Amino acid sequence: MEHEVSVWELDALSSEARQLLLKRTESDLSDYLNNVRPIVEQVKQHGDKALLEFTSKFDGVSLSLDQLKVTEEEFVAAEQSIDEATRESICFAASNIRRYHESQKPGEMTLQEVRKGSFVGERFLPIPSVACYVPRGKGSFPSVLLMNAIPALVAGVKQTIVITPPGPDGSVDAATLVAAKEIGIKDVYKCGGAQAVAAVAYGTETIPQCKKIVGPGSPWMVAAKTLLSNIIDPGIPAGPSESIVFADDSVDGGLAALDLLIEAEHGPDSSAFLVTTSRKVMEEALAALPEHWGRMEELRTSYSSTVLCGAMGGIVLASTTRSAFQFINDYAPEHLQILSKAPWQFLNLIENAGEVLLGEHSPSTLGNYVLGCNAVLPTSGAAKTVSPLGVMDFMKFMSVAYVTESGYPEMAKHAEQLANYEGFDAHSNAVSAIRKQYLKT
Structure with a gap:
């Protein structure tokens, strides 16, 4: 199957065309906001009843009231169905994620003497509750549960729950339940989309009201979080996946193409660009993409080809390293991968990115799953002012002062x-x- 990958000559673009390259799926939420308002209002007014109706309408799943919360029997069945290799990898990832986030946690209190006899500092406390959203529409994501929930648990949040859309048979993904049990979470609820955001914002008969919601999701979910931001803390902006792979001429363009597909395969609403100053790398990448697609399933090929052949993906050819990184910083990608034999030379050129993965042995796959750094990252250009999800997203501090x-x-x-x-x-x-x-x- 032939796919015509989009190629953009950066210096030849008009300012309007360049601006269009910076656009994301959820850049304009006006239509989504209008559509989620009645959903939010119904959940606010009718609670569980509305949740069940929207689950049937949007997910095609009929649930009863006693099926909204995952039962102990479902946890047991999930454990029995998961293979040992997957369980081992979940435990491996959880250990690394916990270790990294424990290093972020501040002490209970700091105090410094600013003038003789005058002390100021901070006392750190966990927030009371949080809902961790795990998407389901384009796959199953136990890794997202680990990334969302572990820093909350490390912070000491007392009520940490999980909300996730049910599968076609009304169940929650088995690996996601195994991941929840591995880290000590028992409260998992079957709801997704805008209705799930409304449920945790207002609380229902079954689902507890929470002070914060974290996790990536569709524009529908992002719109609901925006609409309810005065009711519940919406967390960092975390919409559809996006990435930039920068490659210099020291690496094979086929490798750049391989890594370009990582975030592009998440869905047709993703964004993914290969940025390079090397025409050789560009041509090698274009030649390698069909071969890489040939090794992927049809669904993921469809998602990634839609991205790379459309207006929100492809290959950006820059004339200079300076112009390449000016574009990258303007874009402020969620994931930024630097492919080079000497990747550290570029780090000081980067101002805006959710995460930076340096070198040929640091594909974003590792960051997404097992390295330990958090893969819930700011999207849609928010990396200009927002940091990755971390322990401090689940803590607050109060100023403490004492004068003698x-x-x-x-x-x-x-x-x-x-x-x-x-x-x-x-x-x-x-x-x-x-x-x-x-x-x-």
Whole structure:
């Protein structure tokens, strides 16, 4: 089957055409927002009843009320059905992810003396609850559960639940349940899409209300999180997968093509570009893609070819390294892979990316599954200001301050001066000579 991969000569593009290359599937959510409003309202008003109706309508699955939550029997059946090799890999990944995120966790409290006798710091606490969303529409993703839930557990969140759409037979993916049990999560609920976001935002008879929701999903889910952002913390923007593979002329373009397909195969709404300054690499990649597609199943070939032959993917040929990385930083990709014999030379050129994977032995497959760094990453250009999911997404801190008797006079003097300048009488009085009347010293 012939696929005509999109090729973009970066320097030949008009500013309008270049801007179009930066567009993502969920860049304009207006239509989705209009469509999810009635879904959200129905779940708010009717709870479980609405959930069951939307599960039937959108997922084609008829569930009863007692099937919304995964039972202990379903966990047991999942364990019995999973092969040992998959279980071992789940445990391997979970161990690495936990180890990495434990290194992120701050101590319970910090305190420093900013002036003699005056101390300020922070006290760190976990948030009370979170819903971890695991998508299902384009596959089964136990790895997403691990990435979402482990940092929450490391942070100490007391109520960590999982929401995931049911499969055609009404079940939850077996490996996802095994992953949940491996890390200690028992509360898994069968719901997806906009209705799932509404369910955890407002709570239903079965599903508890949560303070935050994390995890990637479709534009429908992203729209629902946007709509409900004043009700529930929507977490980092995590929409359809996107990636840029940068390759210099020290590597084979066939390798670049191999890695280009990793994120492109997630779905037709993904975005994936190979950026290179080498025409040789471009031609080698174009020649290798049909061979790589020949080794893939029809569904994944269809998804990835739709991406690479469309307006949100393909090969970008830049005239200079500088222009290549200017485009990459403007794009701010979720995943950025640097293919080079000397990849570290490019790191200082990168300002915006969810993650950077350096070298020929660091394909994003490893990051997605087993390296330990979090694969829930900001999408749609949000990497310009947003970081990957981590322990601090599940924690908050409160400022703590303590001033001693000896440290007070200097602090009071300058605070009174600024309060007077700004015209706040009570502020000024509280640190003036009036205070001494009440201090029994």
